[in-house]
Amino acid sequence: MSCQIDPSTIEATIAFHGHSCPGLAIGIRAAEIALRELPGVGQADLVCITETDMCGVDAIQFLTGCTFGKGNLIHRDYGKMAFSFYDRKDGKGLRLLFNQQARGALDQEMAALMGKALPTEAEQQRLQALRAEMQNRMMTLPAAELFAIQPLDQAPPRPARVLQSLACEDCGESTMESRTRRFAGRTLCIPCFARIEQKI
Template structure:
């Protein structure tokens, strides 16, 4: 990919997210691989499954056309910096896992300062250093070949099914409507999840 193309992707992702940071840079680089394997999609043919809620996900939404609203961005809350891309029409897919030593590999000083803040959150010197180091780390990530930043494997899970349009039901307790698939039954009543949890805690 030409440098000008990477710059354009970076600008689009930064505008969507609001600022540049190492997490967004990871998402941009993951999206570059996703685009090469599966392409961009304006409908639901390309699906992204993300196992984290970090900044990287914003880059994937901005660059690949995968969004929660279309149902082709799936969040699985596993706490892993992993991103899987599927193309429904022909089964093309790839799973990317961020290298565990990524920050130390790209910018050891940033990694060291971040570790200082993990152990001493009130370290004023480290806090003052972090923004500049974060920007430098992001720039270094974007200068790398994206393949260097991830472990790349074939997904072991099937392509997620398309989003279903389901009926709406009314909660017997609060009177609000919810998707049928998110309703719960308790003592012969149809409840929304918050009301079900409240009733369950009282039992």
């Protein structure tokens, strides 16, 4: 079944992101599936773990209300187009892994054009047409063709906590306690630790 989110909400999502693209469409569909599979979850109880930092994460923020600031959007930099969603209240969760085959035959031509250092005007126009076609494909394919959908049985991540801040003993800047490092008996922020400890 194609995307069931109303067009005005999709337009608002595009405005939030700044442009329309296939990656954003993937995020729209992931959010749609999560909201359908975890109905009635309040914004404070819905959690998303994203394994990518691509365009689709903006759609997930806009449509689900999961944000870094609230502590219910967690980025794990795995480079995978995968999104896990949890309901903290009942512990139910699912992981959506994008199916690369969903891109179809358009993918190779798009990749070739995107890889050109100096594309001609005709190539740029063709690339724009392919991107629009790919975006339409992402919005109309059935969810089962877009994602491998796996139920999750592990517990959802704990809610965000306010932690003590400590002063870095090198630069003096206030740093969340859990992000400090100890070195030679001193408490350091991550950048100072990395500069002093040469193994990193």
